Amino acid sequence: MVPDQNVRSVAQDGGEEDLTFLSSDATEKKKEKRAGLVLRSAEFRKSREHIWRALDDMIGRVEKHGVRELSPEEVRRLPLLYRATMSSLSVARHIALDRNLLRYLENLALRAYLVVYGPRRGMLSCLADFLCRGFPRAVRSMGPHLLLAAVTLLCGVLGGYLLVRGNPDMFSLLVPGDLAGGRGPGSTREELIEQELFAPWPGFVHTFVVFANSLFRHNTMVGILCFGLGFALGIPTLILLLYNGLTLGAFLALHTKFELGVAFLGWLSIHGVTEILAILLCAAAGLVVAEKIVFPGRLSRLDNLALHGRKAASAAAGAVLLFFVAGILEGGFRQLIASTPGRFGVALLTGCWWLFYFCRCGRGGSDGELR
Numbered sequence: 001m002v003p004d005q006n007v008r009s010v011a012q013d014g015g016e017e018d019l020t021f022l023s024s025d026a027t028e029k030k031k032e033k034r035a036g037l038v039l040r041s042a043e044f045r046k047s048r049e050h051i052w053r054a055l056d057d058m059i060g061r062v063e064k065h066g067v068r069e070l071s072p073e074e075v076r077r078l079p080l081l082y083r084a085t086m087s088s089l090s091v092a093r094h095i096a097l098d099r100n101l102l103r104y105l106e107n108l109a110l111r112a113y114l115v116v117y118g119p120r121r122g123m124l125s126c127l128a129d130f131l132c133r134g135f136p137r138a139v140r141s142m143g144p145h146l147l148l149a150a151v152t153l154l155c156g157v158l159g160g161y162l163l164v165r166g167n168p169d170m171f172s173l174l175v176p177g178d179l180a181g182g183r184g185p186g187s188t189r190e191e192l193i194e195q196e197l198f199a200p201w202p203g204f205v206h207t208f209v210v211f212a213n214s215l216f217r218h219n220t221m222v223g224i225l226c227f228g229l230g231f232a233l234g235i236p237t238l239i240l241l242l243y244n245g246l247t248l249g250a251f252l253a254l255h256t257k258f259e260l261g262v263a264f265l266g267w268l269s270i271h272g273v274t275e276i277l278a279i280l281l282c283a284a285a286g287l288v289v290a291e292k293i294v295f296p297g298r299l300s301r302l303d304n305l306a307l308h309g310r311k312a313a314s315a316a317a318g319a320v321l322l323f324f325v326a327g328i329l330e331g332g333f334r335q336l337i338a339s340t341p342g343r344f345g346v347a348l349l350t351g352c353w354w355l356f357y358f359c360r361c362g363r364g365g366s367d368g369e370l371r
Contacts, residue, residue: 055081059111082112133362135318138311145284156245164253174250189258201335212331219323223282227316230286237286266340269347271330278322285312
């Protein structure tokens with residue numbers, strides 16, 4: 001038994017020595033592999049660094065002074081250097097051990113991508129193109145939807161007018177208290193004239209800053225609701241239009257009761273031409289979305305929305321600019337021009353301008369692309 005134990009002991013000691021040897025051997029291999037990676041990383045950086053520096057120099061000059069800063073030869077080399085840098089980035093992610101190098105290459109590749117594939121025009125140029133071509137084209141392509149929105153609003157106006165003329169107490173049901181502003185069946189003619197239609201001008205800060213900003217935010221919220229609710233098949237959009245028409249008709253009936261209908265229309269028209277047009281544009285854009293969901297045609301609903309969604313969004317975005325103009329007119333010029341003929345004159349000018357703008361601007365060979 002003793003010899004067997006000795007043999008077993010020797011075997012165990014030898015096995016431990018073998019395991020220690022194997023462990024040290026694996027560590028040496030890891031060190032050799034790491035040293036090989038370090039060597040390959042250094043050689044990789046040394047062989048390609050001149051490409052990165054050349055691209056970095058070009059991108060820096062373009063970011064400061066634009067593409068015109070580059071010579072024709074540099075413009076030709078720019079995409080080649082960009083592709084070489086992208087290839088370097090792909091390789092570096094596998095062999096480079098320097099994180100700073102990876103971050104540098106990723107940042108350089110992103111900057112180069114924006115120069116090579118980014119837009120060639122600045123923000124002001126894009127805005128000018130949108131206002132001169134994109135916005136009016138989008139509006140012209142929504143003719144039937146705009147007509148449906150206008151008819152719905154007019155039906156609401158007529159309904160509200162008839163309801164309040166028949167029963168003045170209906171005014172409180174159709175017009176919320178915060179929108180009524182103290183006006184109602186109990187108001188007198190003098191109160192409507194002195195506190196509303198021809199109220200004194202409260203000053204520049206209150207009209208052009210405080211009040212105009214409040215009107216712009218409120219009207220923009222209503223317009224965005226009209227557009228956004230188009231995704232619910234357009235039914236909430238039409239209901240919201242009808243409700244706004246009921247409110248407007250209720251106000252008209254209240255003023256005609258005191259023979260102030262013409263004065264009220266003048267008070268409303270100075271800003272209403274622009275404001276109501278903006279609401280109709282948002283509603284029409286929402287109806288475009290609803291139509292493409294309900295009647296996708298040969299395309300799928302998602303593809304149809306992707307194709308026509310930009311047109312609808314362009315109209316809604318342009319309508320926000322109209323809300324801004326309406327806020328300035330309503331907040332400042334409505335009380336500053338204390339004359340009904342003067343107010344109608346401003347309304348006529350703004351109406352003619354919008355008619356010319358949407359009918360004539362942006363016409364050209366590519367006008368049919370958005371239709």
